[in-house]
Amino acid sequence: MAGLTRTDILEKVKKIIAEQLSVDSEEITLETHLVDDLKADSMDMVEMVMAMEEEFGMEIPDEEAEKLTRVEAIVKYVEQRLQEKE
Amino acid sequence: MKPRVVITGLGVVSPLGIGREAFWEAVQQGRSGAGPVTRFDASSFPTRIAAEVKEFNPLNYMDKKTARHTDRFAQMALAAALMAVKDAGLALEDEDRERVGVLMGSGIGGIETYEQQHKVLLERGAGRVSPFFIPMMISNMAGGQIAIELGIKGPNFCVVSACASSANAIGEAMRLIQRGEAEVVIAGGSEAAITPLAFAGFCAMRAMSTRNEEPEKACRPFDRDRDGFVMGEGAGVVILESLSHALRRGAPILAELKGYATNADAFHIVQPDPDGQGAARVMAEALADAEVPVEEVDYINAHGTGTDLNDRLETLAIKQIFGSHVSRLAVSSTKSMTGHLLGASGAVELIATVLAIQKQWLPPTINLENPDPECDLDYVPNWGRPGLIRNAVSNSFGFGGHNAALVVQRWEER
Numbered sequence: 001m002a003g004l005t006r007t008d009i010l011e012k013v014k015k016i017i018a019e020q021l022s023v024d025s026e027e028i029t030l031e032t033h034l035v036d037d038l039k040a041d042s043m044d045m046v047e048m049v050m051a052m053e054e055e056f057g058m059e060i061p062d063e064e065a066e067k068l069t070r071v072e073a074i075v076k077y078v079e080q081r082l083q084e085k086e
Numbered sequence: 087m088k089p090r091v092v093i094t095g096l097g098v099v100s101p102l103g104i105g106r107e108a109f110w111e112a113v114q115q116g117r118s119g120a121g122p123v124t125r126f127d128a129s130s131f132p133t134r135i136a137a138e139v140k141e142f143n144p145l146n147y148m149d150k151k152t153a154r155h156t157d158r159f160a161q162m163a164l165a166a167a168l169m170a171v172k173d174a175g176l177a178l179e180d181e182d183r184e185r186v187g188v189l190m191g192s193g194i195g196g197i198e199t200y201e202q203q204h205k206v207l208l209e210r211g212a213g214r215v216s217p218f219f220i221p222m223m224i225s226n227m228a229g230g231q232i233a234i235e236l237g238i239k240g241p242n243f244c245v246v247s248a249c250a251s252s253a254n255a256i257g258e259a260m261r262l263i264q265r266g267e268a269e270v271v272i273a274g275g276s277e278a279a280i281t282p283l284a285f286a287g288f289c290a291m292r293a294m295s296t297r298n299e300e301p302e303k304a305c306r307p308f309d310r311d312r313d314g315f316v317m318g319e320g321a322g323v324v325i326l327e328s329l330s331h332a333l334r335r336g337a338p339i340l341a342e343l344k345g346y347a348t349n350a351d352a353f354h355i356v357q358p359d360p361d362g363q364g365a366a367r368v369m370a371e372a373l374a375d376a377e378v379p380v381e382e383v384d385y386i387n388a389h390g391t392g393t394d395l396n397d398r399l400e401t402l403a404i405k406q407i408f409g410s411h412v413s414r415l416a417v418s419s420t421k422s423m424t425g426h427l428l429g430a431s432g433a434v435e436l437i438a439t440v441l442a443i444q445k446q447w448l449p450p451t452i453n454l455e456n457p458d459p460e461c462d463l464d465y466v467p468n469w470g471r472p473g474l475i476r477n478a479v480s481n482s483f484g485f486g487g488h489n490a491a492l493v494v495q496r497w498e499e500r
Contacts, residue, residue: 050214
């Protein structure tokens with residue numbers, strides 16, 4: 001996962017969200033809120049975090065996962081965790 | 087007097103086709119829905135044939151997100167329910183939605199999801215099991231999804247009695263209306279168990295035909311050379327409503343649901359009572375409930391699985407109840423064409439029975455080439471034919487010794 005740019009991460013996150021919530025990835029921006037804009041429920045959120053964990057090879061603790069409701073927050077979080085790993 | 091209950095809409099997802107027209111056309115032609123298993127690699131299984139539903143696209147009936155989080159059994163249930171509502175011309179926006187119920191049966195539920203997620207548990211650990219596993223797998227979710235999708239808020243529960251599930255669901259739905267707890271009930275069942283684990287289990291029981299080289303000939307109820315059932319999948323849904331409700335809204339009345347009974351063999355977990363007593367008694371009780379004398383029954387849609395015991399004992403049971411009238415009685419197994427839809431079979435067979443009554447046409451038992459001497463009724467062998475049907479009985483029997491029978495009467499404008 002080393003060497004992923006922020007844009008790479010955003011693209012991967014958008015792909016996961018699009019797949020999990022069955023929305024068009026074109027609709028997703030950094031500003032998109034998963035609950036308010038895309039109507040994700042608590043189970044969708046769990047499933048999405050699991051998909052992020054798989055994709056980026058990391059464990060995301062529940063207390064962190066709860067904060068990951070906006071795309072920008074997810075991208076920043078993933079980026080930070082990947083940097084810590086390096 | 088208890089309210090009369092009529093059938094006003096039909097929805098079917100079957101190995102013979104999707105929708106009542108496609109289904110009936112195949113029944114009339116005596117077509118088999120069986121073929122090689124394609125849903126998984128069955129090459130190492132003793133049975134490698136099944137009656138699968140071809141070309142079922144859940145996205146024709148629900149959005150992508152719902153489809154992703156719904157097991158195949160519930161997807162097919164929802165599809166059949168939407169078809170039935172449309173067929174009945176039921177405008178739910180004009181109904182009191184608290185007076186509309188849903189009773190759906192399933193013998194097994196979301197076993198495909200169950201197997202996939204169990205694999206995830208073993209291979210990747212507890213933390214990777216989907217949060218949607220439980221809601222996708224539980225048998226009652228077919229009814230739950232139908233209610234959510236249609237916004238109907240009346241009585242709603244799942245009936246589980248193996249291969250009698252959907253016959254029981256329809257019978258209990260009739261009772262809900264008779265007790266005044268609902269005006270309309272969307273009732274039926276669904277099953278999607280053509281999966282490795284379920285298949286392996288039925289193989290281990292030696293319950294399924296191994297005529298792998300001739301899938302279309304494999305299901306041969308009442309034939310001397312029958313060697314087990316052929317597993318099918320699909321869903322059947324009927325719209326039941328009180329006669330007064332149907333007349334008030336000018337609904338298309340297809341037939342009257344006249345009687346229902348259910349009981350148990352209390353004999354063995356999977357084998358039928360060797361005297362056919364439970365099966366005989368359930369037919370008698372259903373006819374008594376319908377207040378229809380045996381002489382006025384013209385057709386029986388048999389459980390007719392194509393297993394050695396069922397076909398022999400069901401024949402015996404029919405003879406016990408109908409006496410000398412059996413010589414004027416047509417009995418057929420539409421499973422010869424659809425395969426055995428397990429928990430959905432009762433509903434799909436009731437639909438076949440309603441269409442038979444409507445068209446006054448007796449569906450065949452296909453592959454009946456060498457009659458078993460112990461099975462000596464008129465099974466409408468190989469080719470269907472026109473015939474008077476005033477009343478018909480549809481039988482369903484399930485593992486556990488569950489028996490259910492429904493009595494349907496021709497509807498005449500009067």
